[in-house]
Amino acid sequence: MTIQWFPGHMTKAKRTISEHLKLVDMVIELRDGRIPMSSANPLLQELIANKPRLIVFTKRDMADESVTKQWIAYFEKDGQTVIFIDSQKDNVKKILLENCLKVMDAKIQRDLRRGIHPRAIRAMIVGIPNVGKSTLINRLAKRKVVDVANRPGVTQSIKWLTVDKRLDVMDTPGILWPRFDDVKIGNRLALTSAIKEQILPIEQVVAFGLEYLLNHYPKILNERYGVSATEFDFDATIEMIGRKFGFIMAENEVDKRRTMAAFMADLRQDNLKSISWERPDEYL
Ligand SMILES: Nc1nc2c(ncn2[C@@H]2O[C@H](COP(=O)(O)OP(=O)(O)OP(=O)(O)O)[C@@H](O)[C@H]2O)c(=O)[nH]1
Numbered sequence: 280m281t282i283q284w285f286p287g288h289m290t291k292a293k294r295t296i297s298e299h300l301k302l303v304d305m306v307i308e309l310r311d312g313r314i315p316m317s318s319a320n321p322l323l324q325e326l327i328a329n330k331p332r333l334i335v336f337t338k339r340d341m342a343d344e345s346v347t348k349q350w351i352a353y354f355e356k357d358g359q360t361v362i363f364i365d366s367q368k369d370n371v372k373k374i375l376l377e378n379c380l381k382v383m384d385a386k387i388q389r390d391l392r393r394g395i396h397p398r399a400i401r402a403m404i405v406g407i408p409n410v411g412k413s414t415l416i417n418r419l420a421k422r423k424v425v426d427v428a429n430r431p432g433v434t435q436s437i438k439w440l441t442v443d444k445r446l447d448v449m450d451t452p453g454i455l456w457p458r459f460d461d462v463k464i465g466n467r468l469a470l471t472s473a474i475k476e477q478i479l480p481i482e483q484v485v486a487f488g489l490e491y492l493l494n495h496y497p498k499i500l501n502e503r504y505g506v507s508a509t510e511f512d513f514d515a516t517i518e519m520i521g522r523k524f525g526f527i528m529a530e531n532e533v534d535k536r537r538t539m540a541a542f543m544a545d546l547r548q549d550n551l552k553s554i555s556w557e558r559p560d561e562y563l
């Protein structure tokens with residue numbers, strides 16, 4: 280099944296980002312630390328052309344620490360610098376400054392050799408919906424500069440946020456569309472609230488989520504929902520969860536819709552804790 284963003288929205292976002300990119304030296308790409316690959320934008324590389332990029336994985340505190348370690352090893356094998364952050368608690372200013380200086384080091388050294396005093400690095404933050412762009416910008420500013428539901432417009436004037444004398448960040452984050460032509464990717468985006476629940480069939484998303492939990496986090500599945508099984512059976516699992524939560528309709532039938540909605544709400548509210556929805560072994 281192929282599902283696409285409303286094409287007009289996609290074209291506009293692409294154009295806005297291209298316009299804004301002309302004004303920056305580098306791009307800070309945010310991805311969700313729970314789904315490091317699925318939260319990437321497939322066209323970003325093409326859009327940023329030769330601009331240096333720093334990839335920062337957010338929501339480290341919501342991910343599974345042991346899986347995050349595997350991801351770090353996976354990316355470091357490729358020689359990539361990987362940073363997993365908790366935007367709400369970490370010293371994001373220091374982390375970003377250090378890493379942006381590292382990414383731009385070759386240019387800074389070249390300028391110095393030519394006797395050019397380097398000006399502040401200009402960076403733009405981009406990422407798929409809900410990845411934490413606004414949160415990060417507001418933390419860098421130590422105040423609220425952008426709304427959580429901010430949307431960039433082409434005519435909007437660009438303001439800069441001075442993070443340090445060596446780093447300026449565009450205060451308008453670039454929203455990228457994720458890719459969800461692949462069912463697995465779409466499911467992961469829905470489970471982590473990057474796309475609205477209504478975009479994909481809820482049975483598909485919930486079944487994927489519950490089966491994944493059974494395979495990788497059976498203890499959580501059992502503790503939270505009273506589900507214990509060795510093999511995944513969607514109907515039986517929903518039945519168990521619905522009974523546990525008391526979602527019963529007439530004739531003692533489980534209310535499936537309500538049960539599925541409760542599962543999705545649990546994920547949105549981070550009630551299950553420390554779950555990574557994607558693992559590097561799939562990409563080896
Ligand atoms: N636990 C945790 N929550 C985070 C982190 N970063 C962002 N969030 C939460 O994720 C949600 C989305 O954050 P936003 O900053 O609004 O995301 P955004 O990328 O600006 O989203 P759009 O503007 O919709 O594209 C909010 O509830 C944030 O509080 C993080 O590192 N850890």
Ligand SMILES: [Mg+2]
Pocket residue numbers: 412413414426427428429452
């Ligand atoms: Mg935002």
